Amino acid sequence: MESISTCFRVKFGHPTKNSHDSHRIRHVGIVGLGGFATKRFKRTSCVAVIRDREIGLANPDWKIGFREDFERRFHIPHLSDVFGDLSPMPSTFNLKSRRPSHEIGNGYPYERWNGYVNNDDRVLLKVIKFSSPSSAGAECIDPDCTWVEQWVHRAGPREEIYFRPEEVNAAIVTCGGLCPGLNDVIRQIVITLEIYGVKNIVGIPFGYRGFSAEKLPKIPLSRSVVQNIHLDGGSLLGVSRGGPNVSEIVDNMQERGIDMLFVLGGNGTHAGANEIHNECWKRGMRVAVVGVPKTIDNDILWMDKTFGFDTAVEEAQRAINSAYIEAHSAYNGIGIVKLMGRNSGFITMHASLSSGQVDICLIPEVPFELHGPHGVLRHLQYLIEMKGSAVVCVAEGAGQNLVMKTNAKDQSGNVVLGDIGAHIQKETKKYFKDIGTSADVKYIDPTYMIRACRANASDGILCTVLGQNAVHGAFAGYSGITVGICNTHYVYLPIPEVISYPKNVDPNSRMWHRCLTSTGQPDFF
Ligand SMILES: Nc1ncnc2c1ncn2[C@@H]1O[C@H](COP(=O)(O)OP(=O)(O)O)[C@@H](O)[C@H]1O
Ligand SMILES: O=P(O)(O)OC[C@H]1O[C@](O)(COP(=O)(O)O)[C@@H](O)[C@@H]1O
Numbered sequence: 001m002e003s004i005s006t007c008f009r010v011k012f013g014h015p016t017k018n019s020h021d022s023h024r025i026r027h028v029g030i031v032g033l034g035g036f037a038t039k040r041f042k043r044t045s046c047v048a049v050i051r052d053r054e055i056g057l058a059n060p061d062w063k064i065g066f067r068e069d070f071e072r073r074f075h076i077p078h079l080s081d082v083f084g085d086l087s088p089m090p091s092t093f094n095l096k097s098r099r100p101s102h103e104i105g106n107g108y109p110y111e112r113w114n115g116y117v118n119n120d121d122r123v124l125l126k127v128i129k130f131s132s133p134s135s136a137g138a139e140c141i142d143p144d145c146t147w148v149e150q151w152v153h154r155a156g157p158r159e160e161i162y163f164r165p166e167e168v169n170a171a172i173v174t175c176g177g178l179c180p181g182l183n184d185v186i187r188q189i190v191i192t193l194e195i196y197g198v199k200n201i202v203g204i205p206f207g208y209r210g211f212s213a214e215k216l217p218k219i220p221l222s223r224s225v226v227q228n229i230h231l232d233g234g235s236l237l238g239v240s241r242g243g244p245n246v247s248e249i250v251d252n253m254q255e256r257g258i259d260m261l262f263v264l265g266g267n268g269t270h271a272g273a274n275e276i277h278n279e280c281w282k283r284g285m286r287v288a289v290v291g292v293p294k295t296i297d298n299d300i301l302w303m304d305k306t307f308g309f310d311t312a313v314e315e316a317q318r319a320i321n322s323a324y325i326e327a328h329s330a331y332n333g334i335g336i337v338k339l340m341g342r343n344s345g346f347i348t349m350h351a352s353l354s355s356g357q358v359d360i361c362l363i364p365e366v367p368f369e370l371h372g373p374h375g376v377l378r379h380l381q382y383l384i385e386m387k388g389s390a391v392v393c394v395a396e397g398a399g400q401n402l403v404m405k406t407n408a409k410d411q412s413g414n415v416v417l418g419d420i421g422a423h424i425q426k427e428t429k430k431y432f433k434d435i436g437t438s439a440d441v442k443y444i445d446p447t448y449m450i451r452a453c454r455a456n457a458s459d460g461i462l463c464t465v466l467g468q469n470a471v472h473g474a475f476a477g478y479s480g481i482t483v484g485i486c487n488t489h490y491v492y493l494p495i496p497e498v499i500s501y502p503k504n505v506d507p508n509s510r511m512w513h514r515c516l517t518s519t520g521q522p523d524f525f
């Protein structure tokens, strides 16, 4: 084991949207650690603090303690943790005897085939060994960047299952905003459930609202109902924000006898799903609650990406290209495109990188000024002078300190943002008027066009695997978990870990650096 030879006092900082100071720290050369995607990573004396977790580095066995803590955190709750009298049965999911489900009946396949995933299989969460905290995007626990393996559970069908398929009442619910691929996931969940032999599958209409006392009619689901739904965007079940509280939801589940619940949604939805899981088990209900992360913003921790994100980036190309054509064809043309991203700039960064037509990319994680010698507007003037046109791509959550706060919240409690795109358009027009240069400024907001569409091929595959794995996880007896792709492998993660904080673009990451290289933009302050 590597020993910690030095215990010095140093503060590691990350640029945050509120902190110009921490940004400056990076620029004067004090290393920033992207430790666990934290916004602020602080190490004082011999204690590393990652978020609210303290690691006593002076203890030579800190690595063992860290691993044990990690294993505890990433343990995935299993029905047998709480219900001691459960006995599993051989899985009805068997690739060698794929007979039509109506033929399976109550007789389980005799043939055991090893197409299953072992409960002890694990996937490495981190795959880079950083040699120094000063490496771009470094995620180190201590100043020596000591290598500590972090394993998470591999997803997939298990040899033993904890539900009798013919007795299962499965439900699917889609919450939050729309996202390309919702129908693909619904479809795969239904198809896979049927392959296990499940007969009773329903869709809950309009997100968690479908569990309210209003009694919106449930939607019966089967292979024939879902066969072609992936050809359309949106959600067959409908979505919503807000809705009943957890206790009402669980009352409703109890009334309907639901014992498998598949919840498709983002951070908020998963917070709800975890509470539902806890409440069900508290009431002694042997229920599996499994999430499938749905966030077009790609802001869920630990995952390579979430479904719908690729499609959104692809759709955004059309808007950026239109902005480019408008700008390029006008005298002193400036095109501004606003893309989704409440708190994270992934769509904007990836869309900018992908298009190669963006001169200025603005995201919530990197503060900027519009005015002043280093502001965005001065750079726009330079671009117009140099090449006669420019394209700005801005995330909706960027520069919120520059716009009027609305103080409004949506029904889920999410802050309603000010329109940074319109603000930049207005300020740009004014700036060029003031300096006596005519500029033709066009603003495009394709927000709902990039999410109200069907999933592209790559998202289609991701949705397929996630949907199938959600069902395998439920049958394996896990609950309070979600499925994800991690370093190209599919995993089960405990919900509290994936929602402990939102994932953001790390301004010290190679991807952001690549974006800056591509746009050629300077720092805007
Ligand atoms: N902290 C929370 N606890 C329980 N339920 C929540 C929480 N936050 C949001 N929800 C519920 O989850 C659903 C979706 O939340 P929302 O924030 O709109 O979308 P997303 O899940 O995509 O983040 C809503 O019905 C909302 O009421
Ligand atoms: O107008 P709506 O339906 O509230 O949706 C807009 C929001 O949806 C988002 O795409 C994220 O929503 P989700 O978390 O539900 O995926 C944000 O980027 C955007 O602010």
Ligand SMILES: [Mg+2]
Pocket: 176, 266, 267, 268, 269, 412, 414
């Ligand atoms: Mg949310």
